[in-house]
Amino acid sequence: MKEKQKGTVLDISAGSALQNKFMSMGIYKGREITKISHIGLKGPVAIKVGRSVLVLGHGVANKIVIESHD
């Protein structure tokens, strides 16, 4: 996913604890998110969900499957 690109969450392949955490922060299947930036190749990713900006470590971000809008 490129910077400033929007996408929809297709799937979250994580355990239930992390699923719940994502859920409570507003990341769930069908939710639209916008990528803001990432640091380095395997660094954290900043995304915008609703009105909040979240930073996800690389491993966590990898668990979210996105369908990007063009």
Add this chain to the structure above:
Amino acid sequence: MIKKIFLVGNPNVGKSVVFSRLTGVQVISSNYAGTTVEIMRGFLKLGDQEIEVIDLPGTYSLEPSSKAEEVVGSLLNESTKDEIAVINIVDATNLERNLYLTLQLLEAGLPVMICLNMCDEARHHGVSIDIHSLEKILGIAVVPTCAVTGSGIKTLVERIKEIKIKPRDKSSHRNRWQAIGEIIEQVQRLTHRHHNLRELLEDASVRPFSGAFIAIGVMFASFEIVRFIGENLISRIADPIFLNFYQPLLIKLSPLLGEESFLHHLLIGDLINGKIDFKQSLGLLTTAPYIEFAMVLPYIISFYLVLGLLEDIGILPRLAMLLDNLLHRIGLHGFAIIPVLLGLGCNVPGILATRNLESRRERFIAATLISIGIPCVALQAMILGLLGEYSGFYVSGVYLVLLVIWVVLGVVLNHTVKGYSPELLVEIPPYRFPALSTLWKKLFLRIKGFVIEAAPLVLLGVLIINVLLYFKLFDLFTALFAPVIKGLFGLPKEAVVALVMGLFRKDVAVGMLMPLALSVKQLFIAAVLLAISFPCAATFVVFFKELGFKDLLKATLIMCVVALFTGTLLNFVIH
């Protein structure tokens, strides 16, 4: 009848500011998630009734994912529902995400009202919320506030009596979000605005290059400002007061006590060339107050002023993102930078702030690295005082050695400590212009905390040392450790007293090195050794409370090994 009010809400919505407004109890608040790690209690007078108000750490849901969040669920569960009330603090700029917790609270059958905080900021962002329809839809009281200025708090208090249970059916996570979507549709209107400078800066600070550029610039400027303010406070205020007003008093007192008397030894200490030397006399009325108020306090003030600014602007979580990669190498993730920065002020709040880290392994690594590799501001001020008169190389040398230790020890711990380290997952707050009122309050609280905690300990430390020195009780002890101190570290055997004292209180320990007439190499090694060992008795206590005896023992062992190794290495490498 309501006996207790819990303040519950997402991280960084201003719970602590509301708490201060309700109870008058002053607490530290900042612009990042996880400032409050301890539960704060205070009282609110409502009519003729006193109600206990409890400020809880921020949480996104009632299913906890860190130690700080765990507390919330368990406290809410163990209370009887008809005696408590929950004020759910909601960030008006981010109503949607905040409502998730609100719905969970309602589903849990808790009596809830909403304090819709940061209403002024929401207006600036072009967010308008229809409060009446929100009240109607949820069926509970909603009071708009701006806690920083205090507006709306009076209404909030008046409407506490309206708090009631408004049960909602339990629903799945998905349905909850769907319900929230419908609520938002009805109550929230957004006016579109163009990007302003602040938002451009916000974006720039989470991008790799511009972000690193901004971060390095901010850190460098902060360091320079801390030094500038600290130096000037010392040379323009503290030193003149001590030398022009205080010293003449002591000079009159000295002959009254008699130079050879025990009391003179205790209060004034030794005369250096027939004069009182605040740095070397080592008396209860001379060196003790001078260390605390003329050497350390000025830096405490300047450090916490700058830290408070950084905290309130909201720059720290952005550093967390930029440093995430690096911190992963030592078994932590980016957020650990916040406890570390707090540790640069004082290790105790630094170790407390590790509660925001999710796993025990992370907490152990972070707490150990903080207590060994992060010098507190009191120690840094003393090192500056000790080595400042030599070339700047020595002062930066201490930091460099500590940084190397920090990284090497971190990598080693990352490969040896068992358990898992979760990944960074944190919300980035918008940049905010710091409210001067909260900034001053926070600075005042921290300075007060330092004076109350440190001053008696420093006096006690100097007292103990003086008594022991007078009766020559250290001799056996110094003889015992002489081989290590002299043979390995190249320090005179008297330095052992300072090193041991260092475990009790660092500033006193450095103060004890000053009369020893050490060479600059010896001063350098002693400063590094003092920096490595745990900063003070309070750190031991808080480490024990947070991580237990076994981990404290482990960390202490690691500390001894690191100190032994580094001291010896430096002694044989430096010429």
